[in-house]
Every structure is written in structure tokens, then in C-alpha cells.
Amino acid sequence: MNSDTIQSTTSTGSISPDTTYDEPDVVSSREKDKAGRKAFQRLIRPISLELAIARILAFISAVLSVGPYIALVWLAKALLGQGGAQGSNEGEVKSALTLLIGLFVARLVVYLVALTVSHFADVKLRHLLQRQIAQRLSQAPLSWFSRTNSGQVRKAVQDDTAEIHAVVAHAPVDSTVAIVSPLALLAYVFYLNWMLGILAIITLPVYLGLMAFTMRGMGEKTAEMDTRLGHVSATMVEFVTGISVVKAFGQTGKAHARYDRATKDFHKFYLAWCGPMLRISAMSYVAISTSVLVLVNLGLGSLLIRSGHAQATDLIPTTIVALAIPQAFETLANMAWSLQIAGSAALRVQNILNIPQISQDAASAAALPEGIKGQSVDFVDVSYSYGAHKAVDHVSLHLEAGTTTALIGPSGSGKTTLATLLARFSDPDEGCIRIGGVDLRHWPAETLYRHVGFVLQDPQILSLSIRDNVALGKEDASDEEIWQALESAQVADEIRALAHGLDTIYGVDTHLSGGQCQRLAIARALLLNTPVLILDEATAFADPESEAQIQQALSALVHNPQHPKTVLVIAHRPASVRHVDQVVIMENGKISAKGTPQEVSEEPLYMALWEGSTR
């Protein structure tokens, strides 16, 4: 986006100098419009057969729409007694009425069947897209989520599938009817009397000319509007997400300013675009307004009748047709607009469907990978980058089964990144990570997460009951097992004190402190009892009294001879490294030293950790 200041031209051609806004790249808006159309066509491919059937039915319904007019002319002639004797006229009136009602109903039925087919197709597509989106999101590496604004994800998953619905369910039927029906009606009107036919469309060139003028660059402008709306939505999400921090530091005005500016920019853009357009389009609607059409068709039509160039019985249907045609243009204009909106929506859905996937070689979701030996962990020449920034740089590390390794190092040295690679939040760019000698890429996801448990800095307590939160990875856990895990994590008393105990819904019935959330996350890991455990400063939020107890519980768990664990702790304090088997020091994404606590005790960073704690 560049920030050129542009001036808007009003309908009178004057320049309004105060109408300034940030202008997204016009070329990119045009490309976005094109790409959106392509993405939409690609998305609806799975329902192309259903849409073709809906279009054919809509075509039949549109052709049938001429029927009632033919019957109307017949009826008018019969009523005006142009058909001959009295008796035969009565019969003709009845037949004409039967035909009129019959064709009207037949047309309506075919139209409704066409709409039903397109709605079924839409339901099928929605289901398919939501399933695909859910599947892609579940296989996306965590790094993708941290790069992507949550507002964008929500928009793609919820709003965009709804916008595509509006077009898929209605456009094929309504646009076919809107094109075929006026053509069929006009053909009939011209067949009745070509001069009345011309009257029926005589004001259309004025309307179409003005409309064409207002619709110039519509595709790009709609794409630009979508970009700007996305920006408004993203700044809103950003503002709401960070509101507590922003308020705490008294920066509400500053943070709000970004959202405020985005909405103001949108407001200016929309006014500058739609103001002149609406004025011209209002003028164009005069040309097809009912009063003008009635005046032209009935007025000039009467003159044609008087001069003997037309019959009175033909004038009523031709005037009705003239009044019906503008409706078709309105439908087409609305459909074109919806199609452009759906194009942008399709592009976002397409982007979600294109997100990189964590590769999955193993076929069975539950089985252990073949060739697994023990629970040792190996990082083999592992590198990982966030964009151009290398966070982990050719790291090789062996974690002996049943031992505890502490990762220490300055902030930003790559500890969390290395640890989360073991939980397969992303795959390494280079090298590989093995558990029991098997590359993580060959582990079925379900099996992997029954082998690797983690407690991260952000404990991620979900808006579920305490029971479901603790038993997240072990749905069949008994209450007894859950309480046992809560006891070991030193949080059982607090949960017992809640009015609904294990059934308390987090975030609805209660809010827990950071330390309590952390201990719940530890209970979750304890319950899962995985042979490999990652702790990212698991005691960071714990209050001093419970910290020692949590450490004891964890150490008992780690050194349990029945369930030996391979543990990787990201440590920021001496308490976390005191009893470990191995200390690994990281600096700038590389391992600078490793060994037992005694072996690394002279390392400056190790000493700094102890000194920091006693300060």
C-alpha cells in the first residue's frame, strides 16, 4: 500500500481537496479482482454438475415466463370479443385463464426446483470447504498461526464461506433467469409488434450508458474495499486482543488511533467512491422508473394504435414487459456485486487451503511407528528460521532416555523454538528430530502426542470444564485419575473449593490466576504421563510456596522407575537445573556448551543464571 494523497472528483467534475486517504495499489486491486474470480471458479468446481442442472432448469423457467404473456394477449382478445361468437368467447376466456395460471405455476415450480438444486449444491460446497479448512488448519504448523492475524483466520472460516454461499445458492439461477427471461419476453413483444418492442426498450440505452459509466473499475474498487475492510477488521482484533496491556500502560489513545485511522480511511474511500456513483446511478434509474416507462409505452403506444400501427390488446403485455425488464438489470447488477465480494472471499479461503502442511508419512493414526527403540531423543543437525531470521542453527543434541536436560541461555537464543520443534509445532528446515530413533515426520500425529507432552509458558486453558481441560489428551480418564493429577500439581484444593468442582467452566464460572492455570497445565501433562516431556519454564507463574512442591512432583514423575521420562526443561532459574542430568547452553541459535551441572558450572551463562537468582 502506498500513501499517496488522492483527490476525488465529484459528479459535477469539481475536486474536493479534503477527500484524502491511503490508496492501496491499483494494480494489486486489479490483480486481486482477477485472482478472486479464478479462485471462485476453482472453489465451485466440485459442484459444477449441480450448478449446470440448476442453470438448465432456470433457463426453462425463464422461457416459460413468456407463457403467461401469450395467455394474457389471448385473454384480452377473448374478452374484447375479437374471437367471434359469444359461446366460443367464454370457452376461450376459460382456456386462456387456465393456460395463464397453468404456465405461471409451471414456471414457478421449475424455478423453485432450480433454486432447490443450487441450495443443495451450496450446502454440499459449504460442508466440503469447512471440512477442508478444518483439516488444513489442524495440519498447519504453529508458526503459521503466529504469523497470521486471528481476525483473518476467523473471517476466512466464518464470514467468507457465508459470502460464497450467497453467490452459489442464488447467482446461477437468478442470473440465468435475469438474462434469458427479458430476451424471451422481448422476442415475444417484437413478434407481436416490432414498433411496440422498440418502445419497450427505448429508454434502456440511457440507463445502460449511465450505468456503464458508474461501473467503470468496479472490480478493482470492490477488491480495494475488501482489502480496506480486512485492514479495519485486523486493527480491531489487534486493539481488542491487546486491550489489557494497552490500558495498563495508559496507551488506549495510541492503540485506538490505529483502528480509528483505518475506519476513517475506509470512510473517506467509500464516500469518494460511492458518492459520485450514487448520484449518477440515481439519474440512470429515472430512465427506467415506472412513471417514465408507463408514460413512454402507454403514451406513444396509444398514438401507434390511433394511427393503426398497433392493436390495443398488444399494448398491455408490451407495457408489462417494459416494466419487468429493469428488474432483470437490477438482479444482474446485484449478482455482479456479490460475485466480486465472493471472489475476495474465495481468495481468502483459497489462501487457507494453501497453507503449508506438516507432512504425515505414516498411514495408521494410532499405531507406533515401525523400528522405534526406546524413548531417547535426537536432534540431528537441526536448523529452523522465521523468515530470514535463523532461530536454531545446526543444533545436534542427544537426550538419553529417562534423563532430564535443562536448556538455558539468554532471551531470544532459540530455546523455545528448539523445544517446540520436538513437539512438532513446525518441521525443521534442515536436519531431523528422532524419538526412539524414528524421525518425527514418520510418527502419526495421534501417537506422537501420546508420547510427547508439553507445558508451555502460555498454559492454554480452554473455555471448557476443569475436567475436560485436564483430560484433554486422555478423554477416558476417570475422576479419580484427574484428582490424582490435580493433587500432584498442587492445585486440587483450589479446584475443590470451586462451587462446581471439576464441572466448573473456565472463563465462564471462574477465572484462575496465572499460577493456577500453569498448575492445571501441569496436571494435564501428569495425567497424560507421556514418556517424553517438554517443560517451558513450567513454574514461571507458580507462587513461591507451591513451586517447590511442583518441582518435587515433577521430579518424582521424571524419576519414576515404572514410567521413565525423557525431559527437556527450558529453564530460567537455578531450581529448574539443580537436579538435571544434562545442561545445554544456547546462544544465538547454537549450542555453546553442554554437560552435567558440574561440568558447565564454570560457564559464564550458567553462572549468570545463579547470580541472577540471588540478586
Ligand SMILES: Nc1ncnc2c1ncn2[C@@H]1O[C@H](COP(=O)(O)OP(=O)(O)OP(=O)(O)O)[C@@H](O)[C@H]1O
Ligand atoms: N513466531 C515468531 N516469528 C518470528 N520470529 C520469532 C518467532 N518466535 C521467535 N522468534 C525469534 O526467534 C528467536 C528465538 O526465539 P525463542 O523464543 O526460541 O527464544 P528463547 O530463547 O526461547 O527466548 P525466551 O527465553 O525469551 O523465551 C528470537 O530472535 C525471536 O525473536
